[in-house]
Amino acid sequence: MKEKGQLIRQRIVETADELFYRQGYNHTSFSDIADAAGIARGNFYYYFKSKDDILAAVIRERVESIRDMLVNWDAEIPEPRNRLKRYAAILTNMQGDIAQYGCPVGSLCTELSKLEHMHYEHATEMFAVFRGWLATQIRQLGHDEDADVLALHLLSRAQGITTMANAFRDSEFLKREAHELEKWIDAL
Amino acid sequence: MKEKGQLIRQRIVETADELFYRQGYNHTSFSDIADAAGIARGNFYYYFKSKDDILAAVIRERVESIRDMLVNWDAEIPEPRNRLKRYAAILTNMQGDIAQYGCPVGSLCTELSKLEHMHYEHATEMFAVFRGWLATQIRQLGHDEDADVLALHLLSRAQGITTMANAFRDSEFLKREAHELEKWIDAL
DNA sequence: GTCTATATTTGGATAGAC
DNA sequence: GTCTATCCAAATATAGAC
Numbered sequence: 001m002k003e004k005g006q007l008i009r010q011r012i013v014e015t016a017d018e019l020f021y022r023q024g025y026n027h028t029s030f031s032d033i034a035d036a037a038g039i040a041r042g043n044f045y046y047y048f049k050s051k052d053d054i055l056a057a058v059i060r061e062r063v064e065s066i067r068d069m070l071v072n073w074d075a076e077i078p079e080p081r082n083r084l085k086r087y088a089a090i091l092t093n094m095q096g097d098i099a100q101y102g103c104p105v106g107s108l109c110t111e112l113s114k115l116e117h118m119h120y121e122h123a124t125e126m127f128a129v130f131r132g133w134l135a136t137q138i139r140q141l142g143h144d145e146d147a148d149v150l151a152l153h154l155l156s157r158a159q160g161i162t163t164m165a166n167a168f169r170d171s172e173f174l175k176r177e178a179h180e181l182e183k184w185i186d187a188l
Numbered sequence: 189m190k191e192k193g194q195l196i197r198q199r200i201v202e203t204a205d206e207l208f209y210r211q212g213y214n215h216t217s218f219s220d221i222a223d224a225a226g227i228a229r230g231n232f233y234y235y236f237k238s239k240d241d242i243l244a245a246v247i248r249e250r251v252e253s254i255r256d257m258l259v260n261w262d263a264e265i266p267e268p269r270n271r272l273k274r275y276a277a278i279l280t281n282m283q284g285d286i287a288q289y290g291c292p293v294g295s296l297c298t299e300l301s302k303l304e305h306m307h308y309e310h311a312t313e314m315f316a317v318f319r320g321w322l323a324t325q326i327r328q329l330g331h332d333e334d335a336d337v338l339a340l341h342l343l344s345r346a347q348g349i350t351t352m353a354n355a356f357r358d359s360e361f362l363k364r365e366a367h368e369l370e371k372w373i374d375a376l
Numbered sequence: 377g378t379c380t381a382t383a384t385t386t387g388g389a390t391a392g393a394c
Numbered sequence: 395g396t397c398t399a400t401c402c403a404a405a406t407a408t409a410g411a412c
Binding site: 113 | 214312345346348352
């Protein structure tokens with residue numbers, strides 16, 4: 001059973017997570033998070049000692065969330081090929097958010113890279129988790145040698161689709177390209 | 189013949205352009221630009237009335253620069269297919285910068301989108317110029333109906349490659365995928 | 377644990393001397 | 395046209411009352 005303090009901490013992380021996604025990390029201020037979470041600015045520092053600290057918690061949360069999702073997919077979807085398609089389906093499932101805000105993983109990595117931020121490498125772990133899982137599925141389809149290469153290719157394709165769909169605010173393009181990705185998976 | 193004032197203005201734009209690419213727009217301060225360009229902070233406002241104004245000039249410069257490049261390619265490269273390959277070759281030619289800083293077009297659009305910046309749409313013009321030119325080349329290869337769809341696909345592939353190469357700081361991946369793009373162009 | 381000040385720093389922008 | 399000095403707002407962070 002969680003204590004009240006932990007619930008507030010959790011609310012801060014969730015609020016920051018969403019704002020970092022929608023507005024970017026640098027552009028999101030403590031006031032933004034405080035207002036959205038409904039707590040006083042000063043009270044932050046009881047839970048986090050700095051803004052970097054909140055970012056670290058957000059990234060940790062996202063990595064865990066991705067891991068949990070993939071574990072669930074492993075349990076629910078027996079066929080590796082269907083698991084890969086489930087991955088591609090994220091694009092269409094999240095099409096509205098993606099057209100508006102891009103990919104939560106890619107846009108954060110891109111931003112932190114430019115900031116030369118101390119948590120940049122931690123952020124790339126989000127990609128690395130997907131990469132490893134995709135490679136595992138692809139390997140089970142018989143691609144022993146180039147599973148990682150194909151996994152990176154798939155990640156890369158998905159990433160390009162989100163960036164362009166965001167730049168042009170084009171959900172139709174996104175759906176079309178997501179369908180192309182499915183065909184690519186079928187041909188594996 | 190350019191006046192001295194215009195040369196300084198030009199130097200400000202070039203310096204800002206590079207810093208926006210390497211550090212991002214928000215994260216680049218007037219002091220950063222002033223230090224790098226070797227002029228006093230206060231003197232900026234003789235040439236630009238705001239930071240947004242510098243951004244507008246940088247974008248205008250980039251769009252023009254892209255247009256010039258494509259006009260040159262049209263003049264130098266007779267075959268549409270080779271023109272497309274010249275586009276793909278940007279990836280390998282700029283591999284060092286891309287691995288370090290990502291795509292100058294994509295990363296700026298992504299950032300301005302999140303900032304809900306007034307010049308965001310202006311920035312997407314950089315993509316739009318490429319898109320139109322790519323579609324023109326693809327149309328000349330006989331793809332009347334789906335030239336724009338294929339142009340967007342190519343843009344999107346290139347964009348994904350830059351983002352992942354940047355996230356993983358992986359030039360080998362970039363070269364491998366650039367080669368895949370060439371094969372795709374050959375199959376058009 | 378939570379809040380209200382407030383300190384401190386940074387960054388965008390202006391005024392005015394030269 | 396260029397510089398120095400300075401203002402103002404915003405943002406991170408802290409102190410301390412409750």
